[in-house]
Amino acid sequence: MSEPVSEHDRDVVARQLGRPPRALVAVAHRCPCGQPDVVQTAPRLEDGTPFPTLYYLTCPRASAAASRLESAGAMKEWQADLATDPELAAAYTRAHEAFLATRDAVDVLPTRATAGGMPDRVKCLHALAAHSLAAGRGVNPIGDRALDGMGEWWDRGPCALPTDPEGTP
Template identity: 65%
Template sequence: MSPSTPRGPASAPGISEEDLAAVAAQLGRVPRAVRAVAYRCPCGHPAVVQTAPRLEDGTPFPTLYYLTCSRLNSWVSRLEAEGRMREMTERLAEDPELAAAYQRAHESYLAERNAIEPLGTDVSAGGMPSRVKCLHVCVAHALAAGPGVNPFGDEALAELGEWWQASACSRPPA
């Protein structure tokens, strides 16, 4: 990832109707339990949303950060298809410093979610802290929280580089 890539929280709690419409267009469906835009693509569109710990009907929804940018989603899916999650999980068993950093990412994720509403579980998302089950979650967490929080999200973003350049997301939605 280039040093000029903006990362970290990008908006205050709450989400505008315009942003909800953009997220719905990105996902191809109405988004559920959205609280805020947690990260915006450099083009200005939502790329990560923060969701409530429970859906509107009360069902637990432990995924706090949800990747919505369709372009970034497809790029992350390519990394998953290439076996990155398996490689990352194997490295957790071999590298105690990496495992400790991923444990801290898990704890950070839980603390953020529990500050909104505790679910009474130590399950965070994406397989944290023992495996990488969903690289999309790691990337969403890294973008929302900023560099140095989720090591696998940071690593994937570095590999993807300037994913937003010359993409459909750089133009206003139709």
């Protein structure tokens, strides 16, 4: 699912983030507008510091949509669901293992910590939504719920406007 990062993609991600991307490995998902909205990062930053967030939601509109869900209490609600729904909890644990297997295939970090709070907590909907976009629906049930609640963040077109040769939008 991931694809190599072109210089154009790197430029778009830098404009989305408002800074140069760190440890960028691949474009893990593209928004329907064609721009990257999730990138895959290396398990370690360029200086060797562990960086457990394998998938990073870069689109500011998608990020804002995930933030709205977090502020509306979705994490607390879905955390409660994990405690009372054994099937959901088992699927979330499988998502955690799939995430770790993908990351560990690149580099094993000193801890087994992961992004998003998996497998026991719902901690970061940005990371969980990014995982669902990168891995595809059906892998991470909480990430899928986040995507369902985020709406169509792409409906107004690309979030990162092209720049002219001097770098101004």
